[in-house]
Amino acid sequence: MDLSVTAEDEAFRAEVREWLAQNLRGEFEQLRGAGGSGREHEAIELRTEWEQALGAAGWIGLGLPQSVGGRGATLMQQVIFAEEYARADAPGRVNHMGEYLLAPTLVAFGSEELQRRFLPGVLKGEEMWCQGYSEPGAGSDLAGVRTKAVLKDGSWSIEGQKVWTSLAFHADWCFVIARTEPDSERHRGLSYLLVPMDQEGVDIRPIVQITGSSEFSEVFFDDARTEARYVVGEPGDGWRVAMGTLGFERGVATLAQQVGFQRELDQVIADARESGTVEDPQIAERLVQAWIELRVMRYQALRTLGTNEPAAASVSKLLWANWHRRLGELGIDVRGAAATVLPAEPYELTREQAVFLYTRADTIYAGSNEIQRNILAERVLGLPRG
């Protein structure tokens, strides 16, 4: 165990820092701090242009192999890029579904033809993606998917409904889990389809969420079409592909996320000083505890970086989701009664109000707390199924 950083890594860090300083200016300057969880609607057009600037400079798909157009960067370099990006307060990325979920899935399970068709769009920041997994009857229990797809006149015809689809209104494509074998049940007979969003058979209805804004939608498919060859893995093998997506390395993203968390915590500490609540021993203790836990999350991410075991992924998800939700509570507690009043009608939120409300989602999506505990208990600790 040696945690020191090499000279090459330092040079890479300098390169990233320099590029961000040179490029996050002019019209992009206003993007600092924009976007991210709960604020995905902010400046979305300009953030998409920024994504393309990143793509042109080769900063998208850092960890993907060079053979498919990625940069083949080491884990450490990916961490450095993500940390510097967060440190520069560069905007929330608009295509994380494409870069972190779809692209590695294509590399692991997609044919060369699909990789050639779809990876460049992600790597150049030109095609945005959304994730079509959840349905009204299939949330935690994804195998309950009922959206159907059948081959008709040489293309897939899709019928059904997805829900909670983040950034659907902004996406060009959706990766959809659909039932392609009639009468199949549970995790059998599913396929992983790539479906264009801009077509008559796709109807997107935004859902207003707890924050008053909408970043997710219901998506209705009524004879929506996609080409027969736009299926990742074999038809019927969609469950394995979808589960593979869940198993990808997440340590890099976790470490980057922590830079943003540190900034949020620093702000809460500053707020507590300003409001005087830092003098309250209980508030002081919660602030210190939050600081400690964030350090622990960093040590955890460093120790498990590069592993893709279910233990590491579930531990990390439980740690950060609970931490962030508690920070949301602490953030408004240090403000006291002042935190009950909004800055403006109809429902504009201060930063701490947004974090307080938005973080209720952190423990629900991407595998709820309860599902993560089931995974740890059954798959990691080996406790008997009930």
Place this chain on the structure above:
Amino acid sequence: MEFTLNDEQRDLQQTLRGFVERHASGKVVRDAAERGEGFSAPVWVRLTGEMELTGLAIDPAHGGAGASFVEVGIALEELGRSLVPVPFLVTVTAAHALGGPDVDAERAAPLLERITGGCVATVSLGENSVRSTGARAGVTLNGQLDHVLDGPHAAFVIAAVEDDDGPALYGIDLAADGVVVEAQATMDQTRRQATIRLSDAPATLLTPAGDAGAAAVERAREILSVALACEAVGAAARCLEITVKYLGERVQFGRPIGSFQALKHRCADLFVALESARSTAAYASWVVDGAPQELPTVAPLSQLVCGEALLQIASESIQLHGGIGFTWEHDAHYFFKRAKSTELLSGGNRYLRRLVGQRAGII
């Protein structure tokens, strides 16, 4: 950047795991605890003799193996798994304190050589009533050291003493005239304590006056914290393993109790606490030699996080075992008593949290 254990470190871990399972767990621990000594001399002789474990991180010039604290941390964790009743933790803490940058190397040398020779050393780093008199060369100490861990079996103690010109570390031979070692009965039967009374007891001053002395005392305390953190991880890991195994075997209502989701989720939370502690202890033991500037915050942080994890796991372990967990006969109480005693001896978790907060500049 390398995050995983290397081959040699893994070998050390495996060797110790095997040794502890075969020779230093179960009956050995129980016998030592019940005999009222909390010390297994045969295990100690093998660990310090053929395995040369206490010399692990001591400079080869003094007969050690010159490893880093990461290796010491691995050993502490493995011995912690069975709460092996040997004074390893205090001895390596003394050794690492003696090897510190602010310690007089010439005066420390004979003490380090006694450790590589198999002697038990301990530390006493809390506040005490001890005062020094006399010139630096022929100095003597008066007063009392309380709660000296493994004091009853130690040959010498490294003690923090508040001198007129600031904190200092002294080496005190416990066989010397003017030293009385009184063994205490302790709630934690696997780690005994002594009260040590000094009346004109001869001692070796190990640190220079002023800031350097204070720094040496602080560093010794930090090493003790990290050592306790590593040991707690081993104990917590084994305690959770025992508990999970039991939940898979014990049948009530016609099914293993481990299939009830209420219990599963509690075990999952304990596992998260354990993994967090493991990462924290690993990081802290790297910091000791790899990034000493971080030690003042990371050390108390590691003791807090790992100590809380052990206490949480040990107390849940009793509950999840039901009646059997409440018995003298079951091992669960050893972990529980160790966890709480360690917390109390360190000033309590709230104290540690405040310390971290102050050092991190938050409060």
